[in-house]
Structure formats: structure tokens, C-alpha cells
Amino acid sequence: MSSALVWFRRDLRSFDHAALYHALRRFGRVHCVFVFDTEILDALPSRSDRRVEFIWRSVQELDAALDALSRRAGGSGSGLIVRHGRADELIPALAAQLGVEAVLSNRDYEPAAIARDRRVAERLAEARIGFEDFKDQVIFERDEILTQGGQPYSVFTPYRNAWLKKLDGFYVQAYPVERYAAQLAPKAAGERVPGLEELGFVPTNLAGLRMPTGMNGGRALFADFAGRIGRYREARDFPAVKGVSYLSTHLRFGTVSVRELAAFAWADGGAGAQSWLGELVWRDFYHMILWHHPRVVTGSFRPEYDRIAWDAAPELFAAWCEGRTGYPLVDAAMRQLDATGYMHNRLRMIVASFLTKDLGVDWRRGERHFADHLLDYDLAANNGGWQWAASTGCDAQPYFRIFNPVTQSLRFDPEGRFVRRYLPELARVPDKYVHAPWKMGAADQTAAGVRIGRDYPVPVVDHATARERTLARFAVARD
Known part of the structure; x- marks a missing residue:
């Protein structure tokens, strides 16, 4: 039976997930993995980091969600393989151990992530294992929105106009993951999500903040904002007013789908929704700039x-x-x-x-x-x-x-x-x-x-x- 490994990164959800969909659709057995990457974690200035706790809680929920997804499809259960160490070493090793034909992931646009993925792809190739990545965290990426001269935009307004002109139902269509969930591989006995302390971190005040984690947290925030989106344009600039979506963290870690959010705002069409959709355009714009001009990480764009x-x-x-x-x-x-x-x-x-x-x-x-x-x-x-x-x-x-x-x-x-x-x-x-x-x-x-x-x-x-x-x-x- 053909098999693949889906590598979760900043896409911690079990629905509308590009790499997971393509793996489930094409392979007979699909394993799922998340790595707490020490190359990233060791560089953090504190062992009390809300982001690590947010990810950890979201990974726990994702593990349970994949198991439930498998069982609803008639399988015997599934879940996440969770590792702690350098991802560029652990992913090739795990892929070889599992005997998979390919590793699939969703694309990242940060220079360090691009370099990491290149190292992973090279090591996988040495073992004759394929590596594929897919667009998932943005609506339009890289060269998909260009000027008439074929160059990347450097001014937002014409980029936004071109972005909105190109947008249609295809680009915000969800990937039907659940339809193919029977291909999720069972998780090996003893596999579990390590505790936060095992990762070298301590709990923060995250639980006391109004920031729910994971897919359920993202859904709750989105449902709340959907009822307020009509007032977004008028209320968004006032910090003492509940005017914004509070979804930025969930977008960052992929516990919500940017396609679902954009589709909702696009279909609503009201002034508030259009204004908020413009913020998603800004997000794509800056990812495009970073991909075309990685020098901005340390130097001025101008x-x-x-x-x-x-x-x-x-x-x-x-x-x-x-x-x-x-x-x-x-x-x-x-x-x-x-x-x-x-x-x-x-x-x-x-x-x-x-x-x-x-x-x-x-x-x-x-x-x-x-x-x-x-x-x-x-x-x-x-x-x-x-x-x-x-x-x-x-x-x-x-x-x-x-x-x-x-x-x-x-x-x-x-x-x-x-x-x-x-x-x-x-x-x-x-x-x-x-x-x-x-x-x-x-x-x-x-x-x-x-x-x-x-x-x-x-x-x-x-x-x-x-x-x-x-x-x-x-x-x-x-x-």
C-alpha cells in the first residue's frame, strides 16, 4: 500500500488543509507528524513563551481531531506523531522509518523555513523519498499577482485591486479532507503529545487571557466576529472597543482556514466585510514582498x-x-x-x-x-x-x-x-x-x-x- 507523511507546521487544523487533502486523496495510508523544532525553540529568549503554549495546546486538539476524523470515516483511529528536536533531521529519519514514498507539507515563505525545507528535501531525495509542498496559508502567493509588466507589486493599492479582480470561488474553495479520511494511518502504541515541561517550557498566563486555542478557539472567535463584521470599518481603530476579529494568532498558526475567512468576507460584501477582507489582502501582500525580497528581513526595502x-x-x-x-x-x-x-x-x-x-x-x-x-x-x-x-x-x-x-x-x-x-x-x-x-x-x-x-x-x-x-x-x- 502506498503511503505518505504529512508534516504539519503553521497549519494546525484537520479541515480545509491542502497538504493533508492531497495526501489522503493520492495515498493509501497517510501518517501525520508535528515537530517541536529545537532550531526555533532554542532561540527563544524565555522558557515561558505564550506561543509555545498556544502551539502545544493546539497540537493536543489536532491529535484528538485526527483520531476522531479517522473513526468517523470507519477507521480504527489515528492522530499525530509528535517529535522534539531538529525538524531537518527528524523528518527524513521518520519518513525512512515509516517507509513512505513522499512527505507533503504546506508552503512557508520565510527565508529560514525555505532553507530548512531545502535541507529536508535534499535528505529525503538521498533516500529516494519525494517532498512536495502546497499553497495553504495565503490566498495568492509568490508570482500569482503581478503587474502588467510581469513584476511583483511594490505599492499596495494596485496590488489589492488586482487581488480582488482575480478572486473568485475557486481560490477560496475548501479542501474536502473528511471525504478521504479513511486513509489516515493508525498511530503507533505509546505515541503521545509530550508535556509542556518535557519540551523545556513552563505554563504562561495564556489560560487566563481571552485567547482560546486550537481549532475550537478559532471557530469561537470567528463566529463571534461574524456577528460584528458589519461594524468593523467604524470600530477597528479604537482599542477600548471590541471592533477587530482577534483572529491574527489563529491565522498565524493555521488553526483557522484563510480560505474560509476570505470566502465569508467576500460573500458578505458589506462595507465592514470588505474592509476586513482588505486586511487579508495586506497579509498576502507582505508575504509576497518577503518571498520576492528576502533582504527586507535585515535591511530596508528602500x-x-x-x-x-x-x-x-x-x-x-x-x-x-x-x-x-x-x-x-x-x-x-x-x-x-x-x-x-x-x-x-x-x-x-x-x-x-x-x-x-x-x-x-x-x-x-x-x-x-x-x-x-x-x-x-x-x-x-x-x-x-x-x-x-x-x-x-x-x-x-x-x-x-x-x-x-x-x-x-x-x-x-x-x-x-x-x-x-x-x-x-x-x-x-x-x-x-x-x-x-x-x-x-x-x-x-x-x-x-x-x-x-x-x-x-x-x-x-x-x-x-x-x-x-x-x-x-x-x-x-x-x-
Whole structure:
């Protein structure tokens, strides 16, 4: 009987799964594996990492879901083979041990993942085992959306227009995995998902956060958002309002299907759904940019901006990381990130602008901090967002447009609800001062129970002065 091995990575679901579908349809017996890759895990800065726990919980659910899928199809049960070690060594070894003809996986677009998959493919070829990968985590990939001149887009709006023009039912059609589930191979006796501690990690506060894991968590969040999607365009920019989908982590780890989400928004057709569909287009856009221009991982998309003389400013960078810049909305956002691993999208733009344009710190340092802390960290989107805010990327915010942190706070958190949630020391500060508490006099500070400079910091920089320095900084780089 022909057999194959499906290698799960950032696609932790048992439905609408490209590689699993193709394997089940073509092979008589299909094994499934997930590797807790030490090449990735060993590089993490902490043994308490919410992403590892999210993956671990989602892998447990996937293991049970594959077993149930097999039994519903009349099989004797199945599940995940779970390994811990270097994937580029374990996958070829497991494939040889199982005697499979091919390993199938869904495609990854990050340079390190591409290099890893190349190593795996080479080792498999030595054993005369095939390796195939499939598009699954995006709607359109690589060269599927090009300019009329056959070149990749570098400006978002025409890319979005071409993306929407090409979209039809075929590209969002689900893969009918369940139809072929009888081919799922039984799991060997003794196979189990190792405990979190066995992987060298400890539990986090993930269970206490409003971030359900796995496929069931993704379904629950999607069902909740489906009832609110009509208000998305109006509510999306206000961090104290339940306006966004909260699906980014599930998209990152593939516990939801991007095809299902895009199909829903496309079929809805309303203003809110179309606005949200545009965010999925941005996601594809940044993955396309990363694939065509892997240099953006370490360098500016616009190379001339690699000449910018950024400030080292270790004390200012530390103040930004720890949420003590003296600008309430910036500090609240950074404290949200530290406490939850999540940050509202509008706030990501504001804090990135503040770091690069107010503090004059290299965007790469901020990008790295987000990479270490974001639960939904995705290299393509994170890099693209940071370069957009820093004005070094493709179709980026013009360098002379600099967010004023006080104005942004007044506009998007007018009552200070979000600020007060994460800055309890400002809980009693009146609305008129909560966005700029240093403007309070001594009497108002006493009444609010906070002393600026002692209980909450004075601003680490003056925004107007910092703005002029940024304009000069970019002017020199552009000469």
C-alpha cells in the first residue's frame, strides 16, 4: 500500500488543509507528524513563551481531531506523531522509518523555513523519498499577482485591486479532507503529545487571557466576529472597543482556514466585510514582498534608508519597552503587549512611529522586540508593518507624516478607557489630562493621587522637537 507523511507546521487544523487533502486523496495510508523544532525553540529568549503554549495546546486538539476524523470515516483511529528536536533531521529519519514514498507539507515563505525545507528535501531525495509542498496559508502567493509588466507589486493599492479582480470561488474553495479520511494511518502504541515541561517550557498566563486555542478557539472567535463584521470599518481603530476579529494568532498558526475567512468576507460584501477582507489582502501582500525580497528581513526595502543614522539611545529604548515613556497611549500599548502578548493594530502603528520618529531608534530593534513578545508574531506582517511605520518599506507611511502620540490618544481613546486599563496609576486622572498628564498642576495631581515624575514619568522626549530631528534625519539619508 502506498503511503505518505504529512508534516504539519503553521497549519494546525484537520479541515480545509491542502497538504493533508492531497495526501489522503493520492495515498493509501497517510501518517501525520508535528515537530517541536529545537532550531526555533532554542532561540527563544524565555522558557515561558505564550506561543509555545498556544502551539502545544493546539497540537493536543489536532491529535484528538485526527483520531476522531479517522473513526468517523470507519477507521480504527489515528492522530499525530509528535517529535522534539531538529525538524531537518527528524523528518527524513521518520519518513525512512515509516517507509513512505513522499512527505507533503504546506508552503512557508520565510527565508529560514525555505532553507530548512531545502535541507529536508535534499535528505529525503538521498533516500529516494519525494517532498512536495502546497499553497495553504495565503490566498495568492509568490508570482500569482503581478503587474502588467510581469513584476511583483511594490505599492499596495494596485496590488489589492488586482487581488480582488482575480478572486473568485475557486481560490477560496475548501479542501474536502473528511471525504478521504479513511486513509489516515493508525498511530503507533505509546505515541503521545509530550508535556509542556518535557519540551523545556513552563505554563504562561495564556489560560487566563481571552485567547482560546486550537481549532475550537478559532471557530469561537470567528463566529463571534461574524456577528460584528458589519461594524468593523467604524470600530477597528479604537482599542477600548471590541471592533477587530482577534483572529491574527489563529491565522498565524493555521488553526483557522484563510480560505474560509476570505470566502465569508467576500460573500458578505458589506462595507465592514470588505474592509476586513482588505486586511487579508495586506497579509498576502507582505508575504509576497518577503518571498520576492528576502533582504527586507535585515535591511530596508528602500535601500537608501539604510543610510539613516539611528540613535543608540539605550535608556529611551528601555523606557519604550517597559511602557514608561510618559506618553500614556504608548505606555498602555506596551504594557498590554507585555501582559498579554497582544497589541491592537492601531497601537502597533503608534508605538512603532513613536520608537522610530520620536525616539530615533532603529526599526529593527522594535521589530525584534515584537518578535520576542507577540503571540501572533509573523515575520512577513511584522516586518512589513514596522517598515511601513518607519517609512523605510514598500508603500510606506511618508517620512514626513509622523504620528503625534497625544493627538492619536485623543482621537482613538477619547475617554481614556484603554489607557486607564493598563495604566492604573492614571485611573483618577480627569479626561482632560489623561492623554497628557504632565499638563496637570500640583492640585490636580494631588486630587488624582498621582505625582508626575514620581508615580508616572514625565515625557522622555518633546514630540515637536523630536519631529524636527526626524525630518532632518531623513533629509540627510535622502541626499
